[in-house]
Amino acid sequence: MKxxxxxxxxxxxxxTAALCLLTWKWKNVQKVFALLGSAIILITxxxxxxxxxxxxxxxxxxxxxxxPYGITLxxxxxxxxxxxxxxxxxxxIVVYSFGCMGRRRExxxxxxxxxxxxxxxxGSFLTGDLFNLYVWFEVMLMASFVLLAHGGEKLxxxxxxxxxxxNLLSSVFFLTGLGILYATVGTLNMADIASKLSTLDExxxxxxxxxxxxxxxxxxxxxxxxxxxxxxxxxxxxxxTSALFAGLLTKVGVYALIRMFTLIFTADNSxxxxxxxxxxxxxMITGVLGAVSRNDIRKILAFHIVSQIGYMIMGLALLxxxxxxxxxxxxxxxxxxxxxxxxxxxxxxxxxxTYELKWLGDIYKTYPLLGVLFLIPALSIAGxxxxxxxxxxxxxxxxxxxxxxxxxxxxxxxxxVVSVLTFYSMTKIWTxxxxxxxxxxxxxxxxxxxxxxxxGVVYMVIPTVCLAAxxxxxGVGSNYFFELTWETANQLLDKSQYxxxxxxxxxxxxxxxx
Amino acid sequence: MEIELALTIGLLYGGGLYMMLQRxxxxxxxxxxxxGHGTNLxxxxxxxxxxxxxxxxxxxxxxxxxxxxxxxxxxLILTAIVIGFALTxxxxxxFQRAYTVLGTSDTDDMRATDR
Numbered sequence: 001m002k003x004x005x006x007x008x009x010x011x012x013x014x015x016t017a018a019l020c021l022l023t024w025k026w027k028n029v030q031k032v033f034a035l036l037g038s039a040i041i042l043i044t045x046x047x048x049x050x051x052x053x054x055x056x057x058x059x060x061x062x063x064x065x066x067x068p069y070g071i072t073l074x075x076x077x078x079x080x081x082x083x084x085x086x087x088x089x090x091x092x093i094v095v096y097s098f099g100c101m102g103r104r105r106e107x108x109x110x111x112x113x114x115x116x117x118x119x120x121x122x123g124s125f126l127t128g129d130l131f132n133l134y135v136w137f138e139v140m141l142m143a144s145f146v147l148l149a150h151g152g153e154k155l156x157x158x159x160x161x162x163x164x165x166x167n168l169l170s171s172v173f174f175l176t177g178l179g180i181l182y183a184t185v186g187t188l189n190m191a192d193i194a195s196k197l198s199t200l201d202e203x204x205x206x207x208x209x210x211x212x213x214x215x216x217x218x219x220x221x222x223x224x225x226x227x228x229x230x231x232x233x234x235x236x237x238x239x240x241t242s243a244l245f246a247g248l249l250t251k252v253g254v255y256a257l258i259r260m261f262t263l264i265f266t267a268d269n270s271x272x273x274x275x276x277x278x279x280x281x282x283x284m285i286t287g288v289l290g291a292v293s294r295n296d297i298r299k300i301l302a303f304h305i306v307s308q309i310g311y312m313i314m315g316l317a318l319l320x321x322x323x324x325x326x327x328x329x330x331x332x333x334x335x336x337x338x339x340x341x342x343x344x345x346x347x348x349x350x351x352x353x354t355y356e357l358k359w360l361g362d363i364y365k366t367y368p369l370l371g372v373l374f375l376i377p378a379l380s381i382a383g384x385x386x387x388x389x390x391x392x393x394x395x396x397x398x399x400x401x402x403x404x405x406x407x408x409x410x411x412x413x414x415x416x417v418v419s420v421l422t423f424y425s426m427t428k429i430w431t432x433x434x435x436x437x438x439x440x441x442x443x444x445x446x447x448x449x450x451x452x453x454x455x456g457v458v459y460m461v462i463p464t465v466c467l468a469a470x471x472x473x474x475g476v477g478s479n480y481f482f483e484l485t486w487e488t489a490n491q492l493l494d495k496s497q498y499x500x501x502x503x504x505x506x507x508x509x510x511x512x513x514x
Numbered sequence: 515m516e517i518e519l520a521l522t523i524g525l526l527y528g529g530g531l532y533m534m535l536q537r538x539x540x541x542x543x544x545x546x547x548x549x550g551h552g553t554n555l556x557x558x559x560x561x562x563x564x565x566x567x568x569x570x571x572x573x574x575x576x577x578x579x580x581x582x583x584x585x586x587x588x589x590l591i592l593t594a595i596v597i598g599f600a601l602t603x604x605x606x607x608x609f610q611r612a613y614t615v616l617g618t619s620d621t622d623d624m625r626a627t628d629r
Contacts, residue, residue: 058560090535131590131593135593135597138597138601142600142601142604145604145608148602149608149611152611152615154616154626155626156617157608157611157612157616157626158612158624158626158627159627160608160612161539161608161609161621161624162627164608164622165534165542165546168546168549168601168605169534169546169549170552172530172546172549172552172553175553175556175557175594176553176556178557178590179553179556179557179560179561179587180556180560180588181591182557182560182561182586183560183561183562184588186584231628232627232628233627235627236627410526443598444562
């Protein structure tokens with residue numbers, strides 16, 4: 001039991017959620033618990049990342065049942081990077097919630113729900129067991145359902161219905177794939193499945209199972225034909241919840257896809273990878289076109305999530321070390337920057353009372369610093385150097401050009417066009433919300449019922465500034481970050497390392513404990 | 515026996531998807547439940563149907579009985595049933611609430627968030 005630290009990212013949010021529930025009536029105590037809990041999660045995640053980097057993959061058998069029989073928690077570089085990202089988003093959103101949630105939602109369990117969500121997310125990142133992954137997905141989904149409907153406004157309930165139905169369908173696909181996979185290899189441990197599938201001589205059948213998993217995780221990640229739930233639901237809850245979902249939830253789907261297609265379904269790449277490449281292209285294009293057509297800041301940003309998922313799938317489909325390294329860099333960048341954009345949108349809404357570009361204007365004149373705060377993540381997501389988005393895209397682009405086949409050149413071209421369109425829709429927000437002359441007060445009053453409420457804005461600004469700083473640091477220090485993701489990519493692509501660590505340690509671990 | 519079960523599973527999936535494509539949200543819930551049952555049955559069938567001994571090894575035995583049933587699928591199904599139960603309960607409450615607030619049970623009238 002020497003790596004017990006890997007269960008902490010699951011246990012801490014659980015304990016924090018329980019403490020928050022025990023102090024249901026005192027919302028200020030809940031706030032303290034939530035802040036402390038999320039800060040400890042972040043510190044633990046950083047510690048895990050440090051340990052994994054210096055000592056290699058950390059494996060812990062739950063209940064000391066030897067793997068492949070028990071549930072294994074595995075922290076490799078990829079999971080620990082994702083843990084750190086979710087830790088950062090957790091702290092940021094907790095602080096932001098102090099400013100933006102409002103008393104009603106805060107005293108009705110916003111913080112415990114958030115903690116349960118973080119528990120599900122961290123569990124999905126850490127587990128080395130496929131059925132356990134399903135369970136963590138459900139934990140995460142259950143919390144996200146409640147958070148999405150929390151407050152019970154008309155639009156929220158409507159968005160929540162769409163979100164729930166499609167996610168239940170995704171769970172059905174997941175379980176179906178799981179059942180058939182279990183029937184094929186007789187194990188649920190991911191490392192064990194990987195080693196058994198590689199000796200199985202039925203590539204066609206394995207691809208069928210792989211496609212079931214692709215649909216399951218593709219729905220969660222929001223890839224091309226399966227993303228319609230995302231722009232229909234992500235803009236409905238309060239902005240702190242939107243930002244949390246936008247930053248984390250779809251990336252859990254991407255994480256699962258990357259894990260599946262680098263560890264388990266690697267045998268039949270001649271079909272899966274070109275397929276993923278096509279999907280990636282369509283995801284990028286449809287996402288960005290949807291964003292261009294919208295006139296509400298949050299809806300534009302929600303469509304951009306889809307488009308950015310396309311880049312990640314593209315990096316996965318190229319499957320070279322450089323592409324995977326670029327993808328991981330891009331995922332972290334996207335978690336930071338996407339959350340940041342939603343947070344800025346929240347501040348805009350607090351100051352102006354609306355997200356509609358039509359009713360906004362003059363923000364740069366009245367709040368020039370907010371303009372800067374928006375420009376940093378906006379330029380970063382469009383891919384302007386020296387911000388983080390530029391490097392994320394650059395690595396994937398380089399990988400794609402290096403492969404040098406026709407399809408990879410086409411993908412590179414699509415990527416560049418999509419970047420331009422991303423830039424266009426960011427400038428659209430900039431010109432319409434920040435530069436344009438605001439419409440006359442009299443017109444606004446008809447549509448926006450709004451009382452100017454500046455309390456708590458400071459809690460909204462601080463986390464936003466921190467994330468913007470992080471985007472700059474990731475860009476300027478991209479060399480250091482790229483080194484880390486490069487190591488991660490090599491670890492991911494060398495799956496024997498993962499398998500050996502999970503299955504190899506098993507016997508010795510049991511011997512020590514009994 | 516596998517054939518019959520496979521046909522049942524197919525029927526449950528087909529019926530579930532058909533119900534999910536209906537416009538009424540109550541039928542949607544029924545569809546989700548049918549799909550869930552189909553999946554549980556699929557896990558049960560796919561893992562192998564055998565008449566064999568319960569997977570318990572007597573204290574005095576030195577080796578396991580050759581012909582033991584696999585206990586894992588049942589455990590998986592049990593977990594899936596519990597999760598499905600919780601989700602169904604939540605969805606029922608949510609849909610009831612949505613019906614009260616939105617004033618409709620027709621999914622075609624729920625287009626406000628798509629625009």
